[in-house]
Amino acid sequence: MVLYELIDYSTLKMIWWLLLGVLLIGFAVMDGFDMGVGALLPFIAETDIERRVVINTIGATWEGNQVWFILGGGAIFAAWPPLYAISFSGFYLAMFVVLAAMILRPVAFKYRSKRPDPAWRSAWDWALFTGSFVPALVFGVAVGNVLLGVPYKLDPDLRMTYDGSFFGLFSLFSLLCGLMSVSMLVMHGSVWLVMRSSGVIAQRARRTGTVAAGFGIVLFALGGYLVATGFVEGFRITSEVDPNMAANPLAKQVVVEGGAWMRNFAAHPVLWLAPALGFIGLFGTLILLQTRMEMPIFAFSKAAIFGIISTVGVSMFPFILPSSIQPEASLTVWDASSTHRTLFNMLVVTAIFLPIILVYTAWVYKVLWGKVDEETIERDNHTAY
Amino acid sequence: MEFDVVDLSRLQFAMTALYHFLFVPLTIGLSILLAIMETVYVMTGREMWKRMVKFWGTLFGINFVLGVATGLTMEFQFGMNWAYFSQYVGDVFGAPLAIEGLMAFFLEATFVGLFFFGWDKLSRRQHLAATWAVAIGTNLSALWILIANGWMQHPVGSVFNPDTMRMEVSSFYDVLFNPVAQAKFVHTVSAGYITAAMFMLGISAWYMLQGRHVRIAKRSMAVASAFGFAAALSVVVLGDESGYEANLNQKMKLATIEAMWETEPAPASFNIVAWPDMENRDNVFAIEVPYVMGLIATRSLDTVIPGIKELVEKSKDRIRQGAVAWEALQKIRSDPKGVGEDVRATFARNASSLGYAYLLLPYTDNPMEATAEQVDAAAWSTVPEVLPMFYAFRIMVACGFFFILMTAVFFYYASSGQLDALREKRRWLLYIAVWSIPLPWIACEMGWFVAEYGRQPWIIESMLPTAVGVSSLSVMEVLLTLAGFVALYSTLLVIEVALMIKYIRIGPDDEAPSDPAPDTSPRPVSGAAPVPAE
Numbered sequence: 007m008v009l010y011e012l013i014d015y016s017t018l019k020m021i022w023w024l025l026l027g028v029l030l031i032g033f034a035v036m037d038g039f040d041m042g043v044g045a046l047l048p049f050i051a052e053t054d055i056e057r058r059v060v061i062n063t064i065g066a067t068w069e070g071n072q073v074w075f076i077l078g079g080g081a082i083f084a085a086w087p088p089l090y091a092i093s094f095s096g097f098y099l100a101m102f103v104v105l106a107a108m109i110l111r112p113v114a115f116k117y118r119s120k121r122p123d124p125a126w127r128s129a130w131d132w133a134l135f136t137g138s139f140v141p142a143l144v145f146g147v148a149v150g151n152v153l154l155g156v157p158y159k160l161d162p163d164l165r166m167t168y169d170g171s172f173f174g175l176f177s178l179f180s181l182l183c184g185l186m187s188v189s190m191l192v193m194h195g196s197v198w199l200v201m202r203s204s205g206v207i208a209q210r211a212r213r214t215g216t217v218a219a220g221f222g223i224v225l226f227a228l229g230g231y232l233v234a235t236g237f238v239e240g241f242r243i244t245s246e247v248d249p250n251m252a253a254n255p256l257a258k259q260v261v262v263e264g265g266a267w268m269r270n271f272a273a274h275p276v277l278w279l280a281p282a283l284g285f286i287g288l289f290g291t292l293i294l295l296q297t298r299m300e301m302p303i304f305a306f307s308k309a310a311i312f313g314i315i316s317t318v319g320v321s322m323f324p325f326i327l328p329s330s331i332q333p334e335a336s337l338t339v340w341d342a343s344s345t346h347r348t349l350f351n352m353l354v355v356t357a358i359f360l361p362i363i364l365v366y367t368a369w370v371y372k373v374l375w376g377k378v379d380e381e382t383i384e385r386d387n388h389t390a391y
Numbered sequence: 392m393e394f395d396v397v398d399l400s401r402l403q404f405a406m407t408a409l410y411h412f413l414f415v416p417l418t419i420g421l422s423i424l425l426a427i428m429e430t431v432y433v434m435t436g437r438e439m440w441k442r443m444v445k446f447w448g449t450l451f452g453i454n455f456v457l458g459v460a461t462g463l464t465m466e467f468q469f470g471m472n473w474a475y476f477s478q479y480v481g482d483v484f485g486a487p488l489a490i491e492g493l494m495a496f497f498l499e500a501t502f503v504g505l506f507f508f509g510w511d512k513l514s515r516r517q518h519l520a521a522t523w524a525v526a527i528g529t530n531l532s533a534l535w536i537l538i539a540n541g542w543m544q545h546p547v548g549s550v551f552n553p554d555t556m557r558m559e560v561s562s563f564y565d566v567l568f569n570p571v572a573q574a575k576f577v578h579t580v581s582a583g584y585i586t587a588a589m590f591m592l593g594i595s596a597w598y599m600l601q602g603r604h605v606r607i608a609k610r611s612m613a614v615a616s617a618f619g620f621a622a623a624l625s626v627v628v629l630g631d632e633s634g635y636e637a638n639l640n641q642k643m644k645l646a647t648i649e650a651m652w653e654t655e656p657a658p659a660s661f662n663i664v665a666w667p668d669m670e671n672r673d674n675v676f677a678i679e680v681p682y683v684m685g686l687i688a689t690r691s692l693d694t695v696i697p698g699i700k701e702l703v704e705k706s707k708d709r710i711r712q713g714a715v716a717w718e719a720l721q722k723i724r725s726d727p728k729g730v731g732e733d734v735r736a737t738f739a740r741n742a743s744s745l746g747y748a749y750l751l752l753p754y755t756d757n758p759m760e761a762t763a764e765q766v767d768a769a770a771w772s773t774v775p776e777v778l779p780m781f782y783a784f785r786i787m788v789a790c791g792f793f794f795i796l797m798t799a800v801f802f803y804y805a806s807s808g809q810l811d812a813l814r815e816k817r818r819w820l821l822y823i824a825v826w827s828i829p830l831p832w833i834a835c836e837m838g839w840f841v842a843e844y845g846r847q848p849w850i851i852e853s854m855l856p857t858a859v860g861v862s863s864l865s866v867m868e869v870l871l872t873l874a875g876f877v878a879l880y881s882t883l884l885v886i887e888v889a890l891m892i893k894y895i896r897i898g899p900d901d902e903a904p905s906d907p908a909p910d911t912s913p914r915p916v917s918g919a920a921p922v923p924a925e
Contacts, residue, residue, distance in 0.1 A: 065504075065508065066504035066505070066507065066508035066509075067501075067504050068504075069459065069500040069501070069503055069504055070497060070500045070501035070504065072459075072500065073492060073496045073497045073500045073501075075463075076462070076463065076466045076492050076496055077489065077492035077493065077496070077497070079466040079467050079470075079488075079492075080466060080485065080488040080489035080490075080491065080492040081489045081492070082485075083469070083470065083477065083481055083484070083485030083488050083489065084481070084485030084486045084488065084489035084490075085485070085489075086481075087477055087478050087480075087481020087482060087485055087557070088478050088481075090469075090470045090477050090481060090485065091470050091474035091475070091477035091478040091481065091862075092474065092478075093470070094467055094468075094470030094471045094474070094477075095470060095471055095472070095474035095862035095863070095864065098471055098862070098864055098868055098872070099868060099871070099872070101467060101471050102471070102871075102872045102875060105463055105464050105467060106875060106876075106879055108460075108463055109460040109461070109463055109464070109879060109883075110460075111460075112456040112457075112459045112460045113456050113457065113460050113883055113886075115456070116452060116453065116455075116456040117453075117456070117886065117890060120453075120890050120893075120894075162724055163556060164475075164478055164556045164557075165475050165478075165863065166474055166475075166478075166862075166863060167863045168863060252552070252554050252555050253555050254554060254555050254556070344481065344482040344485065345482050345555075345559045345560060347559075347560050347563070348482050348483075348485075348486055348559075348560050348563075351486065351560075351563050352486055352489060352490075355486075355489075355490050355493060355494075356493065359490075359493040359494055359497075360493065363493065363497045363501075366498075366501060366502075366524075367497070367501055370501050370502070370504065370505055373505065373509060373512050373513065374504070374505070374508060374509070374512065386508075386511070389507060389508055389510060389511070390508075
């Protein structure tokens with residue numbers, strides 16, 4: 007059966023690069039406001055009832071949102087096995103920190119309300135904060151490191167050795183990216199709280215959202231400046247590339263040079279729409295948070311996330327994981343994917359199930375929609391967290 | 392004792408998987424039981440069934456989140472600790488994991504929120520649909536992860552590609568409909584159903600002994616024993632199917648389960664008790680039942696089951712064949728474009744044994760030059776420790792038969808309307824039910840051990856040794872994360888058990904003096920959960 011040859015191998019690789027983007031953006035948009043809300047929890051709400059309001063704006067839906075993270079792992083494994091292998095073993099301790107933090111989240115949501123003891127509840131509040139803030143920071147730091155190149159080597163067996171350390175992950179630029187990620191998600195979470203809560207919490211959320219959007223604008227601009235001026239060097243393939251090649255990352259030549267991450271924008275000016283959308287989203291959120299509007303702000307906040315993540319993706323294309331110490335072993339769209347057959351099969355499965363997921367997720371949100379405040383918590387006391 | 396990265400990574404995987412599997416079987420079984428009980432509620436309109444769903448649902452929730460939390464690690468640690476494995480098999484192995492996310496995790500995780508928060512926001516039928524979505528999603532996730540695991544046990548539908556240095560899918564259909572995966576799936580979900588049934592049975596028995604919540608306890612007992620009895624029969628039958636499949640493709644696993652060193656004339660006998668001695672490659676003693684083993688494993692009277700020593704001899708042939716493939720692979724890799732067709736043909740002929748050549752790598756850098764002693768040592772490394780295999784299997788099987796007995800007895804009392812008699816005359820039976828609560832967990836963990844430890848030294852049966860699949864990490868790194876996971880998981884487990892006990896003690900909602908007639912109001916508003924959260 008050669009059904010899979012209906013679509014070109016190179017086209018499939020391209021589609022899966024776009025799908026990877028969809029997954030990352032889906033994760034940042036859906037799990038992003040949960041993380042933003044969690045990171046704000048101890049600061050935006052003081053009393054227990056306030057904290058319950060904040061938690062219950064995401065209480066019934068965080069679980070589905072978190073699946074975007076798990077699906078991200080699974081999809082990378084299926085479509086880009088070397089990326090899955092190299093990034094998670096390379097960032098080993100950072101991954102552990104992320105997992106340990108994220109493990110706290112499900113438990114904190116569920117167990118916090120099981121006992122009235124203030125110390126118990128406070129402990130889980132901080133667990134929720136950790137489980138939200140730490141991954142938000144580390145994901146950004148990881149993106150920064152990917153832009154800089156990751157210190158790994160591949161031998162001819164395609165066995166990877168990593169030549170960095172946990173603390174080596176934290177450079178000026180990667181920390182900037184980490185803070186960018188935190189700002190973006192805190193902004194997103196604030197906008198969520200503006201929509202889903204009222205009164206004092208919504209007011210505070212407008213302030214935190216404004217500050218976060220402001221930071222986001224500065225950091226996004228600064229990051230762009232560092233890349234554009236060549237302070238952060240990019241990677242460029244210098245050998246012939248056959249987009250239909252069998253996936254072996256060792257069959258190319260690569261150079262590292264300042265400004266290489268800007269080449270795609272020069273070649274295809276339409277790509278400037280990505281950073282433009284990022285800024286429009288950030289500025290739009292910042293401005294609209296000062297009005298009485300609610301729902302439209304969320305569209306801008308989502309647009310900001312879409313624009314920012316797309317900017318990183320298109321500036322690096324076709325690279326997905328550059329190696330700083332053996333540049334020719336960098337992973338690219340063309341040489342790090344699964345086989346033609348697997349990419350096709352997985353595309354069929356995704357094309358069937360992703361729309362179904364979006365439909366039932368939308369329905370669940372519709373059922374559960376509405377402002378959460380102290381009254382609704384009192385009313386639903388027995389079911390609310 | 393000296394540990395290397397391979398040992399520590401295996402220990403970490405075992406630890407995180409065994410912890411994860413403390414929560415998953417109960418989730419799998421209880422989700423179905425909740426859906427069944429809620430179906431009865433919607434069909435009859437009797438409030439009592441809703442109270443049952445809410446009470447068991449509370450316990451379900453406490454357990455569910457830890458399954459979710461520990462499951463996060465499972466999705467990522469293949470890449471973290473088994474990077475070479477991930478690169479080597481991702482083309483085949485990644486797909487079921489991704490499909491699991493798309494088809495199963497989203498379903499269960501999205502609707503579990505409605506299960507807990509949707510009682511007042513949905514019609515009865517809508518809420519029932521949400522509960523079934525959780526149950527179906529949970530069970531589908533077991534299907535996909537066992538398709539992945541079944542492929543590790545029996546790697547069908549794939550070939551090794553020397554140009555990309557990995558196994559690649561040749562037939563997606565074969566991977567999906569792998570008979571090992573199918574048998575494992577039904578065996579594993581049945582084990583989950585028993586776990587939930589014994590859990591419900593035990594807690595209900597405790598209420599009966601205490602004379603509390605007796606009506607709900609009796610109903611729960613009837614549901615649990617009927618469901619559990621069916622599941623217990625299924626788990627043993629499908630376990631037998633797994634044994635049959637194991638004989639087809641994992642003969643060494645079967646031989647070590649049996650502590651069968653020598654090949655016996657068919658049909659082989661079954662060792663009930665034995666003391667295997669790895670040093671002398673024999674059993675110190677054994678109590679045998681003639682014919683039984685041959686019948687179980689081959690379903691015939693004249694098919695011979697090979698013993699451990701014969702299998703080791705066969706491994707030697709494959710190691711030598713693998714060395715030929717290994718040498719051809721080196722030539723292909725040093726000059727992928729220029730290498731002759733004859734070398735590629737040599738590789739293709741012997742590629743199925745390539746993994747066996749890797750078994751020589753701890754002893755020599757060049758498998759082609761391996762001495763007879765080295766081949767012997769490598770061949771004996773294909774035998775997992777026999778003693779733990781032998782006893783883990785027997786503990787699991789003994790539990791399985793005990794579950795059939797227990798659920799059958801309670802099913803008899805429930806279906807003949809004599810559960811009250813238990814409370815008066817046969818209290819010891821209720822005590823046994825209470826004390827049996829931990830047994831399904833023991834059986835599940837033993838089953839995991841037999842399946843996965845019994846696969847050693849392979850991470851992919853006969854294709855890739857576990858030691859080759861590991862990441863390039865330092866001992867310190869893995870020690871740190873291992874300690875971290877142990878500390879975190881153990882803390883969470885203690886909290887989980889404490890909360891479970893707290894909510895079991897509180898018990899279901901107190902019953903109305905008389906169970907009201909079928910409730911006809913469109914939106915039931917009775918006081919719902921066991922204890923209002925403050």
